[in-house]
Amino acid sequence: MAKTHVITEVNGEEAEFLCEPGQTLLETLRDELNLTGTKEGCGTGDCGACSVMLDGRLVCSCLVLSPEVDGRKLETIEGVADGEKLHPIQQKFLEHAALQCGVCTPGFVVATKALLEKNPDPTEEETRYWLAGNLCRCTGYDKIIRAVLDAAAELRGEA
Amino acid sequence: MPLENEGEDWRMLDAQYISPRSVAEAVEALKGGGKDAMVLAGGTDLLVQARTGLRDPRLYVDLKRIPDLMALDISSKGLHLGASVPAAQIFENEDMKALYPGLTEAVDLIGSTQIQGRATVGGNLCNGSPAADTVPSLLVLEAICVIAGSEGERRVPASEFTTGPGETVLRPGEFLVRIEIPAPSKGAADAYLRFIPRTEMDIAVVGAAVSLTLDSSGCCEAASVALGAVAPTAILVEGAASALIGSTLDEAALERAGSAAYEAAQPIDDKRGTAEYRRRVASVLTQRSARMAAERARGRN
Ligand SMILES: Cc1cc2nc3c(=O)[nH]c(=O)nc-3n(C[C@H](O)[C@H](O)[C@H](O)COP(=O)(O)OP(=O)(O)OC[C@H]3O[C@@H](n4cnc5c(N)ncnc54)[C@H](O)[C@@H]3O)c2cc1C
Ligand code: FES
Ligand code: FES
Numbered sequence: 067m068a069k070t071h072v073i074t075e076v077n078g079e080e081a082e083f084l085c086e087p088g089q090t091l092l093e094t095l096r097d098e099l100n101l102t103g104t105k106e107g108c109g110t111g112d113c114g115a116c117s118v119m120l121d122g123r124l125v126c127s128c129l130v131l132s133p134e135v136d137g138r139k140l141e142t143i144e145g146v147a148d149g150e151k152l153h154p155i156q157q158k159f160l161e162h163a164a165l166q167c168g169v170c171t172p173g174f175v176v177a178t179k180a181l182l183e184k185n186p187d188p189t190e191e192e193t194r195y196w197l198a199g200n201l202c203r204c205t206g207y208d209k210i211i212r213a214v215l216d217a218a219a220e221l222r223g224e225a
Numbered sequence: 226m227p228l229e230n231e232g233e234d235w236r237m238l239d240a241q242y243i244s245p246r247s248v249a250e251a252v253e254a255l256k257g258g259g260k261d262a263m264v265l266a267g268g269t270d271l272l273v274q275a276r277t278g279l280r281d282p283r284l285y286v287d288l289k290r291i292p293d294l295m296a297l298d299i300s301s302k303g304l305h306l307g308a309s310v311p312a313a314q315i316f317e318n319e320d321m322k323a324l325y326p327g328l329t330e331a332v333d334l335i336g337s338t339q340i341q342g343r344a345t346v347g348g349n350l351c352n353g354s355p356a357a358d359t360v361p362s363l364l365v366l367e368a369i370c371v372i373a374g375s376e377g378e379r380r381v382p383a384s385e386f387t388t389g390p391g392e393t394v395l396r397p398g399e400f401l402v403r404i405e406i407p408a409p410s411k412g413a414a415d416a417y418l419r420f421i422p423r424t425e426m427d428i429a430v431v432g433a434a435v436s437l438t439l440d441s442s443g444c445c446e447a448a449s450v451a452l453g454a455v456a457p458t459a460i461l462v463e464g465a466a467s468a469l470i471g472s473t474l475d476e477a478a479l480e481r482a483g484s485a486a487y488e489a490a491q492p493i494d495d496k497r498g499t500a501e502y503r504r505r506v507a508s509v510l511t512q513r514s515a516r517m518a519a520e521r522a523r524g525r526n
Binding site for chain 2 (some may be wrong): 070084085087088089109110111114117120123124125126128129130133134136153177180181196197198199200
């Protein structure tokens with residue numbers, strides 16, 4: 067079967083891969099590009115563990131076909147930290163113990179980054195609505211929300 | 226839902242993908258692909274269905290690189306909404322919020338932030354779910370669906386587009402290009418409310434859209450009411466509209482409209498609610514939606 071050749075940009079660098087046309091972006095990120103930070107929770111758009119940015123919009127990579135990203139820009143969890151230095155959102159997740167098993171965390175961090183770039187000073191309600199598509203079976207959400215609001219304050223230079 | 230089924234996953238991998246750059250190219254691609262070709266918009270219904278084995282497209286025809294389908298134009302003539310414009314782009318548009326607040330709210334209700342980055346109104350309509358959130362609003366706004374196919378273009382009112390659960394007037398090889406909605410007249414406004422057990426991320430138990438026009442004295446000159454999730458397709462409720470027309474949206478008129486919605490609803494019993502419960506919710510939401518639309522219309526006179 068003919069594989070499709072795709073050229074895209076991932077975290078600011080050009081990436082090239084061959085994929086099956088019906089392969090999801092999530093599978094390609096993990097299996098072809100070895101970017102295993104992006105997780106699979108459900109594969110059906112319900113959990114947000116697979117969240118990535120596609121041309122500046124937050125999407126579920128489990129509901130994107132790989133050939134769709136030809137010529138587009140992708141940002142994944144691997145692009146969030148600056149080398150060894152954690153992004154303030156990641157740092158606040160650690161400080162607030164906003165993760166237990168960690169499977170949901172990459173999705174939450176990517177979704178939070180998208181929120182704070184659009185709205186640097188979200189209310190708790192706005193934050194909870196924005197993150198409603200990210201499920202966590204461990205933390206009970208409250209610590210996540212505290213971490214996000216604290217990260218927002220730090221990024222605004224208030225903390 | 227089967228999460229991992231190697232057989233099905235393999236079938237999904239073993240499909241073809243094409244992204245035409247024009248309506249004409251898409252028509253050709255669909256013709257060549259035959260009955261196993263499927264149009265892909267945001268994929269938030271289709272890829273879930275492929276993944277869970279409900280559908281088995283052999284060829285995905287991605288419509289998102291066709292400029293006509295990605296255009297959102299508002300002019301004095303009204304709205305031309307390309308079938309593949311993502312939800313987020315629609316509700317971030319200030320003119321959409323100002324001119325079609327009800328439709329914009331309906332679009333904003335679809336799924337999570339992630340889903341809204343991809344989901345389209347075209348997909349919401351073409352998927353044919355009786356509970357699709359944007360469809361009642363399309364009905365009350367008298368939307369026209371512009372369809373392309375090998376026989377050329379045809380236009381179908383949104384009220385005739387969906388013919389049953391998962392079924393539409395689209396013939397093999399045809400697809401939706403755009404939705405056209407007339408400019409709101411002076412004193413007109415719309416609203417949409419849905420009821421779900423959670424506050425986010427759920428399927429409507431009932432949805433109610435109302436569009437109405439008030440004259441300068443506050444009397445209702447024109448009205449349209451539609452319900453979602455209470456019948457095999459979204460339905461227009463003429464009895465509710467006529468209860469509002471000629472009134473000042475007083476309590477008695479609203480109650481008559483609510484009763485008409487109660488009577489028109491033909492819901493089923495399921496885990497989201499019993500039929501009787503849904504009928505009552507239909508009545509309440511119709512009244513609330515009418516009040517919201519009236520409030521907005523008053524601001525426009
Ligand atoms: C987690 C989650 C939450 C959701 N929440 C909601 C909700 O709250 N309310 C709601 O109404 N829906 C909801 N949905 C369903 C779905 O997101 C919507 O119906 C969405 O609008 C579908 O649009 P799409 O562009 O993704 O369609 P796709 O999945 O791309 O397509 C859907 C169907 O329409 C066909 N199609 C698409 N575009 C065209 C076209 N232009 N011409 C002809 N056929 C076409 C496709 O072939 C397919 O059969 C949810 C889905 C998920 C996964
Ligand atoms: S894996 Fe994509 S939303 Fe759950
Ligand atoms: S930390 Fe385990 S799912 Fe969120």
